[in-house]
Amino acid sequence: MATVDRPQRRGAALAGVLLAGSAVALALGVYGKEHDPALKPLFLAGFSGMLQLKSWLATLALVLVLLQVATAVWMFGRPPGARSAPGWVSPVHRWSGSIAFTVLIPVVLHCLWSLGFATTSTRVLLHSVAGCAFYGAYTAKMLGLRVRGLPGWAVPVLGGAVFASFVLLWLTSALWFFTRSGLALT
Template sequence: MSSEQPAAVRRGALVTGLLVCAGISVALGVYGRLHSPSYGSLPSFGFSSTATFKAWVGSVVLALAAAQLVTALWLYGRLPGAPPAPRRLGLVHRGTGYTAFVLSLPVAALCLYGFGFAPEPFSARTLVHSLAGCAFYGAFAAKVLLVHTRNLPRWALPLAGSLVLTTVVLAWLTSAWWLFSTTGLHR
């Protein structure tokens, strides 16, 4: 095996991850833009409104994303003052990530189906929310792909995880936090 192959394999994995991220993000955005939104017929699942359901479930996703950050830092020995990571922490990390992803699906479906991508009238908040929401699924797919790839540069996986976390925070700030700060906390 030549010394060029590992570098080529690393570049290929990174390019593939980037293409998967971009492809999924763009596909969701295009669907959201071309789809005719129908917010009025969406379920609220026992909450006072669909928006309230999305805000509360989105808040749980944000909390799980924070748990992902803490467990990742702990797993890689980057959590200040923490003892060595227990053997089962990897399971906790994967479990919180899986749960966050699954809980995000109905929120995203309601957003895309009910509002579409950056609905009219235009606002910077809804554009940022739409971009962050679409980018989250692309970043998540790329992170999962990179987790299962060997010989990556040390910065690749933390960068992918940071992108996932950043998109969750942006989506939450432009939706749940906005709703809670304008209408208050309610069920």
């Protein structure tokens, strides 16, 4: 019986995680492009419009994502001279990520169902691509946490891809909206 050496298993595990993330990103992009957008909100949850709802929920998620980054850095001991993370940091990291993901569900539903994958301007195209990339990277990162045999750098790099794609997503949507309409909830 032949044995597979460790680097080959790591490569296969990483390839599998990246393939799954790519499949999710591609599936969302194809659905968003092929689906006829409804051009109306699914629900408004007290907001005066779909863009207000999406912008404020995305901003709440951004705050939680920044908490994610801070707790991840603390858990992995990267701040120079920082003491090791207390026991509550890991649960805060997990829960802030879970809440951020949950907060983003209405946002992605509105993006895909109501607006679709749009290419009407460079900003909108970047936003559509960043949205697909975010969910692909998120899928890869979450699988990477569960798959054994990944290189040690894989999960932090995947987490960085989640963060970078989300920041681009937020910049091309919520920040764009707030700079044009102000910070009003209605």
